[in-house]
Amino acid sequence: MTARSNRTVVLASLTALAAMIGLVALSVPLYQMFCRVTGFGGTTRTATAAPGAVAGRPITVRFDSSVAKDLPWRFQPAQRQIKAHLGEQVLATYTATNTGSEPIIGTATFNVTPDKAGRYFNKIECFCFTEQRLEPGQTVDMPVTFFVDPAIADDPYANEVTTITLSYTFFKKVGPS
Numbered sequence: 496m497t498a499r500s501n502r503t504v505v506l507a508s509l510t511a512l513a514a515m516i517g518l519v520a521l522s523v524p525l526y527q528m529f530c531r532v533t534g535f536g537g538t539t540r541t542a543t544a545a546p547g548a549v550a551g552r553p554i555t556v557r558f559d560s561s562v563a564k565d566l567p568w569r570f571q572p573a574q575r576q577i578k579a580h581l582g583e584q585v586l587a588t589y590t591a592t593n594t595g596s597e598p599i600i601g602t603a604t605f606n607v608t609p610d611k612a613g614r615y616f617n618k619i620e621c622f623c624f625t626e627q628r629l630e631p632g633q634t635v636d637m638p639v640t641f642f643v644d645p646a647i648a649d650d651p652y653a654n655e656v657t658t659i660t661l662s663y664t665f666f667k668k669v670g671p672s
């Protein structure tokens with residue numbers, strides 16, 4: 496009876512361990528899917544172009560960056576902030592450098608704060624959730640093209656927003672390269 500009980504505990508433990516490893520390996524794609532479905536954490540929208548009509552009110556977009564501890568990259572925005580009018584298409588650039596001694600693949604996640612501005616922040620082009628392979632010492636510029644929907648000015652919950660922060664975090668790809 497004890498051997499059977501021990502076997503059940505070991506099997507349950509191994510199953511739980513396998514599930515945890517699977518979730519870690521799939522964390523970036525699962526996070527991406529979760530954010531797109533729920534709009535969680537200021538998830539932005541995607542667009543093919545800016546609306547064309549530029550509203551008079553300016554908005555400041557700040558840029559932030561970070562890198563996971565296990566990824567030997569330097570990653571930073573080329574500009575700290577940009578002032579743009581609502582509806583204006585904007586191009587910003589981030590720069591990444593592999594400071595390690597071997598090629599590494601990284602993937603970036605992002606968020607927008609305040610959260611209530613996320614629904615009005617529209618990305619046209621973005622490097623997020625795309626694998627970026629950098630050779631040792633290689634530096635690349637990564638563009639982000641976006642606009643802030645003028646409808647934010649008509650939203651009584653979000654119309655007082657004057658500054659939006661776009662933050663990216665790069666993580667080392669888990670699994671085969």
